[in-house]
Amino acid sequence: xxxxxxxxxxxxxxxxxxxxxxxxxxxxxxxxxxxxxxxxxxxxxxxxxxxxxxxxxxxxxxxxxxxxxxxxxxxxxxxxxxxxxxxxxxxxxxxxxxxxxxxxxxxxxxxxxxxxxxxxxxxxxxxxxxxxxxxxxxxxxxxxxxxxxxxxxxxxxxxxxxxxxxxxxxxxxxxxxxxxxxxxxxxxxxxxxxxxxxxxxxxxxxxxxxxxxxxxxxxxxxxxxxxxxxxxxxxxxxxxxxxxxxxxxx
Amino acid sequence: xxxxxxxxxxxxxxxxxxxxxxxxxxxxxxxxxxxxxxxxxxxxxxxxxxxxxxxxxxxxxxxxxxxxxxxxxxxxxxxxxxxxxxxxxxxxxxxxxxxxxxxxxxxxxxxxxxxxxxxxxxxxxxxxxxxxxxxxxxxxxxxxxxxxxxxxxxxxxxxxxxxxxxxxxxxxxxxxxxxxxxxxxxxxxxxxxxxxxxxxxxxxxxxxxxxxxxxxxxxxxxxxxxxxxxxxxxxxxxxxxxxxxxxxxxxxxxxx
Numbered sequence: 001x002x003x004x005x006x007x008x009x010x011x012x013x014x015x016x017x018x019x020x021x022x023x024x025x026x027x028x029x030x031x032x033x034x035x036x037x038x039x040x041x042x043x044x045x046x047x048x049x050x051x052x053x054x055x056x057x058x059x060x061x062x063x064x065x066x067x068x069x070x071x072x073x074x075x076x077x078x079x080x081x082x083x084x085x086x087x088x089x090x091x092x093x094x095x096x097x098x099x100x101x102x103x104x105x106x107x108x109x110x111x112x113x114x115x116x117x118x119x120x121x122x123x124x125x126x127x128x129x130x131x132x133x134x135x136x137x138x139x140x141x142x143x144x145x146x147x148x149x150x151x152x153x154x155x156x157x158x159x160x161x162x163x164x165x166x167x168x169x170x171x172x173x174x175x176x177x178x179x180x181x182x183x184x185x186x187x188x189x190x191x192x193x194x195x196x197x198x199x200x201x202x203x204x205x206x207x208x209x210x211x212x213x214x215x216x217x218x219x220x221x222x223x224x225x226x227x228x229x230x231x232x233x234x235x236x237x238x239x240x241x242x243x244x245x246x247x248x249x250x
Numbered sequence: 251x252x253x254x255x256x257x258x259x260x261x262x263x264x265x266x267x268x269x270x271x272x273x274x275x276x277x278x279x280x281x282x283x284x285x286x287x288x289x290x291x292x293x294x295x296x297x298x299x300x301x302x303x304x305x306x307x308x309x310x311x312x313x314x315x316x317x318x319x320x321x322x323x324x325x326x327x328x329x330x331x332x333x334x335x336x337x338x339x340x341x342x343x344x345x346x347x348x349x350x351x352x353x354x355x356x357x358x359x360x361x362x363x364x365x366x367x368x369x370x371x372x373x374x375x376x377x378x379x380x381x382x383x384x385x386x387x388x389x390x391x392x393x394x395x396x397x398x399x400x401x402x403x404x405x406x407x408x409x410x411x412x413x414x415x416x417x418x419x420x421x422x423x424x425x426x427x428x429x430x431x432x433x434x435x436x437x438x439x440x441x442x443x444x445x446x447x448x449x450x451x452x453x454x455x456x457x458x459x460x461x462x463x464x465x466x467x468x469x470x471x472x473x474x475x476x477x478x479x480x481x482x483x484x485x486x487x488x489x490x491x492x493x494x495x496x497x498x499x500x501x502x503x504x505x506x
């Protein structure tokens with residue numbers, strides 16, 4: 001089922017064009033991976049999906065990004081609500097220098113939830129959702145920065161899902177993690193996929209091959225090939241894709 | 251095989267998003283040279299195994315024609331080397347998959363190599379089967395002059411060589427051009443089959459000697475059949491499609 005669709009999306013940093021005419025269909029409750037060399041536009045594309053690029057001055061988007069059929073770049077869009085619906089997890093875990101509880105409760109509080117009981121419930125639910133609950137349940141008052149990097153990243157995922165988003169964008173969520181923590185996040189993604197639409201940018205092609213249902217290959221700001229992950233990694237249609245995923249270009 | 255640290259490190263390297271200029275026009279063979287080297291060694295090993303099998307087939311027919319018992323014994327002994335090489339190649343393939351995480355054409359090539367060596371190993375067994383029959387014949391001349399059987403073996407040998415050439419070139423067209431020749435082999439086999447039947451009907455005392463030749467022909471027929479498997483694998487490497495190459499139904503009779 002369609003969740004996000006981009007139509008001829010182009011993006012500019014000042015006069016420099018970073019994306020040209022990207023049309024992509026992102027399906028709900030599936031994992032879509034974006035791969036490509038550094039500077040190819042995949043992170044720019046990801047940040048277009050919840051208008052994170054708006055915060056960079058001198059940038060401009062053309063074309064459409066439809067979330068459930070509604071253009072998020074229309075003047076009617078409430079950007080705060082958009083970012084609640086389309087959450088984001090970054091490359092390096094970035095918990096706030098607060099307790100584990102306050103990190104997860106941050107979003108719900110901003111959205112006006114203050115009743116202690118419902119906050120307790122939503123924190124537990126989110127930490128369970130991010131498979132962190134069992135490890136931290138007795139230390140919710142502990143400083144989030146004392147957790148391991150892998151736990152911090154799962155905390156950031158818990159923080160993202162606490163506001164009940166529909167889409168989770170992940171920008172290189174494992175690149176700062178060791179292999180085991182990486183596999184834990186990947187495992188978590190498979191679980192989250194049952195309830196969310198997930199889009200992940202990764203430099204690790206094996207990660208894209210392992211976790212995703214759909215893969216898009218970007219090159220110099222263009223979407224060279226998009227298709228089922230199985231097809232992309234066994235019989236890609238484009239020579240450029242083939243050269244990249246077999247490690248011969250890029 | 252050398253462990254290719256460079257390629258693995260490169261894949262695991264942290265991102266520098268937006269910081270590096272995009273490299274353009276990087277041609278093949280430029281980055282994964284250690285991996286490419288290993289793929290080349292794999293290709294060479296498959297070819298070497300193919301030529302060992304081709305040699306075994308050729309020698310087995312020669313041993314049959316000349317009733318050369320020591321050559322026959324040599325073929326049987328050498329079959330162990332073919333078997334050993336098959337296991338070496340399979341281990342190398344597993345190692346490549348585990349260490350290099352091949353994808354797309356590289357992955358198809360490695361999987362095809364694993365399948366092809368299985369077929370080659372069985373072809374080697376068929377050649378050794380002919381040699382075993384030669385030993386059983388115990389120096390008695392064949393029942394009849396050998397004309398069709400060497401012809402069958404010759405075509406099969408050419409098919410095998412052409413299929414390995416197509417494998418090296420990863421050329422689907424060349425692979426598909428080989429398979430129709432399997433019908434020629436089948437026709438010759440049928441001809442031999444019918445002829446030997448007439449011998450046996452005419453004089454039942456010839457049954458044992460006729461069966462020796464029939465078994466030999468059958469072994470050759472199986473070899474040609476397995477060449478078509480190799481051709482299917484070559485097409486798979488080239489296109490990613492896994493398809494049986496159709497052959498004429500009912501063109502072979504007797505044992506199969």
